[in-house]
Amino acid sequence: MFSVRFMFLILCMFFSRSLSKLERLEHPVTKSDGSLNILVIGDWGRQGGFNQSAVAQQMGIVGEQLDIDYVISVGDNFYDDGLKGDTDPAFEASFSHIYTHPSLQKQWYSVLGNHDYQGNVTAQLSHVLTQKDWRWFCRRSFVLLSGMVEFFFVDTNPFVEKYFTDPEDHTYDWSNVLPRDRYISNLLHDLDLAMKKSRATWKFVVGHHGIKTAGEHGVTQELVDQLLPILEENKVDVYMNGHDHCLQHIGSDGGIQFLTSGGGSKAWRGVILPWDPKELKLYYDGQGFMSLHVTHSQAKFIYYDISGNVLHQFTLSKKSKTFGHY
Numbered sequence: 001m002f003s004v005r006f007m008f009l010i011l012c013m014f015f016s017r018s019l020s021k022l023e024r025l026e027h028p029v030t031k032s033d034g035s036l037n038i039l040v041i042g043d044w045g046r047q048g049g050f051n052q053s054a055v056a057q058q059m060g061i062v063g064e065q066l067d068i069d070y071v072i073s074v075g076d077n078f079y080d081d082g083l084k085g086d087t088d089p090a091f092e093a094s095f096s097h098i099y100t101h102p103s104l105q106k107q108w109y110s111v112l113g114n115h116d117y118q119g120n121v122t123a124q125l126s127h128v129l130t131q132k133d134w135r136w137f138c139r140r141s142f143v144l145l146s147g148m149v150e151f152f153f154v155d156t157n158p159f160v161e162k163y164f165t166d167p168e169d170h171t172y173d174w175s176n177v178l179p180r181d182r183y184i185s186n187l188l189h190d191l192d193l194a195m196k197k198s199r200a201t202w203k204f205v206v207g208h209h210g211i212k213t214a215g216e217h218g219v220t221q222e223l224v225d226q227l228l229p230i231l232e233e234n235k236v237d238v239y240m241n242g243h244d245h246c247l248q249h250i251g252s253d254g255g256i257q258f259l260t261s262g263g264g265s266k267a268w269r270g271v272i273l274p275w276d277p278k279e280l281k282l283y284y285d286g287q288g289f290m291s292l293h294v295t296h297s298q299a300k301f302i303y304y305d306i307s308g309n310v311l312h313q314f315t316l317s318k319k320s321k322t323f324g325h326y
Contacts, residue, residue, distance in 0.1 A: 022190045029147035037066040040290040042074035042242025044264025045094035052265035058308045060101020074242035075113030075208030082119020086128040096133045110138040113208040121173045150200035156207040159222040195234035204238045212258040214275040215244025247303045249282040261290040282312040
């Protein structure tokens with residue numbers, strides 16, 4: 001009996017991996033009502049500088065109030081050039097020693113940003129870091145199922161053409177990415193397959209680069225051309241990103257909501273590009289972060305500044321997929 005069960009498990013694992021190459025995780029729902037509370041932060045790792053520590057303090061306060069389940073990082077985890085290796089003291093100096101509030105002692109799910117790719121990418125993906133701080137989990141791309149929500153974490157860096165053709169004075173770690181076209185093609189195929197298989201009530205996508213943004217970097221045209229059609233076809237509810245060091249909400253009734261939470265440390269760029277005011281619901285140039293409260297019928301998003309003041313909030317309703325402001 002044991003051998004039959006064992007073989008069945010092996011076959012199931014093999015079959016599931018053959019369907020999609022994206023790593024799949026599940027974060028259990030622990031609240032009795034089945035709801036989730038999550039914080040979203042991006043562009044943060046500066047060893048406490050540029051108000052990173054102050055943002056972290058407010059995250060801790062809000063995290064305690066909300067009794068958060070976990071934290072999502074939308075990339076640029078370590079400045080300026082990622083980590084040098086899995087023994088780089090910047091890991092503790094920018095992460096473990098900064099996010100010390102008891103409420104933040106929860107799992108962190110992270111993607112990579114362009115500054116992370118300017119260092120040793122393998123280091124951030126290493127289990128060695130998890131041994132140093134159990135909260136840390138980072139992959140290029142993966143799927144996270146959490147109750148009624150499925151998160152699709154996407155490595156957006158290889159999409160950006162200029163990182164390959166005009167890297168300026170930056171050096172990128174493209175190991176395990178080249179050939180680029182094949183990497184992107186496989187990722188899009190696997191992502192589309194995973195989304196089509198999803199039975200989750202909510203589909204949220206997490207990347208580093210913006211698809212719709214009025215920030216300094218502007219829209220990432222490669223994502224508009226290649227990733228956005230897949231998100232639209234699979235009726236994704238939200239796309240969350242960083243890259244622009246601001247807090248932002250762009251969206252229209254019934255469509256995908258584009259949310260930027262890139263205010264984890266250095267901000268105040270003083271740049272806002274023209275955008276349709278009917279779609280641009282929030283643009284805040286300073287530091288801060290975002291929270292999510294998700295149930296089967298509603299998803300509530302709140303943006304906070306460095307002092308914990310609420311800058312903007314809105315709710316998506318799954319029945320009609322409309323949103324309301326508060």
